[in-house]
Amino acid sequence: MSHSSPRRPARGSSLRSATIGAPPRRRSLEARGLWLIAVLAGLAVLCALSVSIGTRAVGWQEIWAGLGGATDTIGEAAVAKRVPRTLLAALAGAALGLSGAVMQGVTRNPLADPGILGVNMGAALAVVLGIAWFGMVSFTAYIWVAVAGAALTVAFVYAIASVGPGGATPLKLALSGVATSVAFSSFITGVVLPRNDIAGGVRSWQIGGVGGASFAGITEVLPVLFAGFVLSLLSAKRLNSLALGDELAAGLGERVALARATSAAGAVLLCGATTAICGPIGFVGLAVPHLCRLLVGIDHRWLLPFSALVGAGLLIAADVLGRVVARPSEMDVGIITAFLGAPIFIWIVRRQRIRAL
Template structure:
């Protein structure tokens, strides 16, 4: 029996390592495509020269401008994919997602209030406002979804998040419409995109993202325990409330920082964890880093598609991910059978 177990274990490790390696290769290829594809077609010679820092030709200058955009798309996609996996693990809700639970819209509302009512202008202020807004919204949605005898069921959380997202979106419109001085910029930012990326904006959110990634990945074992149920997790020595709070904190930091620099981008955190579970299983020690890697690839691909289908203009990634995510959301609801949620 021992050789059979050993062989099975080796195959298990081999299949997951292959998934990681192949996904990494795909993400790297998408990164190169993101640098090469745009309004102007850039030859490979200019791409390598531009990556080296040369700015002698228009093509090399275009590459230099696309590098921060590519980097931001990869980082934002990784953050959203990882935060989605965390939220689904914390709530044990297959429909959990920063967009569906209203967390992204709460972060956006906090930024809009800061800009419109308090004259907030610095990008650093945007990040703090977005993180606070995301945290407050997460607490609010969980509190509303916990009302009633059955507690925070997946369906109640999804409904509470959807209602909160719609309400916050209406509030944003009510705040922005009378303010012609900020309306154009806010509406563009609210779609969700990476077109205006700069190294300076990435540096501002990098500390929040780094802390969020660190906390989230450290929560993997605790999320495995929570997946067994609160009673079993408590019997295993876990502090259930603390475990949920720490994992949620990591997801909130990731969502808030990403929303501050990119705007609210939906459905990445919903689609990515479900795909990743099919490939590497439900163990969060494998699932969380793989969700980050796959999320980076998805947002890079969405950004590339948005540039190709709308040439010489482009579609923001928030629009592209909505086209991809909405059918997946419907499929998940039908697969899970709403009455059982």
């Protein structure tokens, strides 16, 4: 079954083509540089749109004044609120895009994504337990608990998926992630249901959103995100070796287990911290790396920074879209990304040669 459309084996190892989905393509430095400029320009435009477009229409003068920190008129105050929101969307998007790219590299699995793997739900469960049972209130505690929950969930899901012959195939990884998510969300319901005092807060946090952004919150999460960015970006070369397969990577002098662990740690820091501050936002980590591979190819030294930039742009765009489509109210960014991301996911699945069951 499912060998219905055999693809021509790509240049290079067959493993690599199976992992990445698209045949490896050489990219000239020039083309990559041009794409980099284009992506940066797009990001700048989106940032500008994000501070100027919103539920409330504002004029140019109010935008300038608001950016300067003035909050005298309602319009200026609205603009001043949009600045941290844009910053948070950019950071969260970059973190999710990058962690998705790293996870896909580490697991050599085109469907790896913090949402699909149940990592977001694991972080959410940890935070909910912390609030409900340990009376956790400090935001710093949220972040670390969420990161710990994310890390445990990654290990759990990966262990379930590795059961049985064939190891952690894309299919089994996705299934075990979803099953874990369902179980965790039942636990969350079970914990929250008898606690009316915390139910409202948890519910609004469970849909990912960047609406409540503040500079104070961003400052809290920044060190964790920074550590995650550094670890992830430094793992680019290791991921390139890992893409060749464990044996070959070991033969090239890579310490495979160590490379896996450090890369995964970076990815977990990123998506755990993002979930702590924004709530679970799905599909950015899945769609962005695939898009970036089309732009710059499969070299992780280019792919990782690009995923971060494109992720930031995508989340800002989704946030702006969410403010516009449901005027006069807003639609949370987590809902928008699911609507943009799920069709991309289905498209990836349809063009991919799926391993037989």
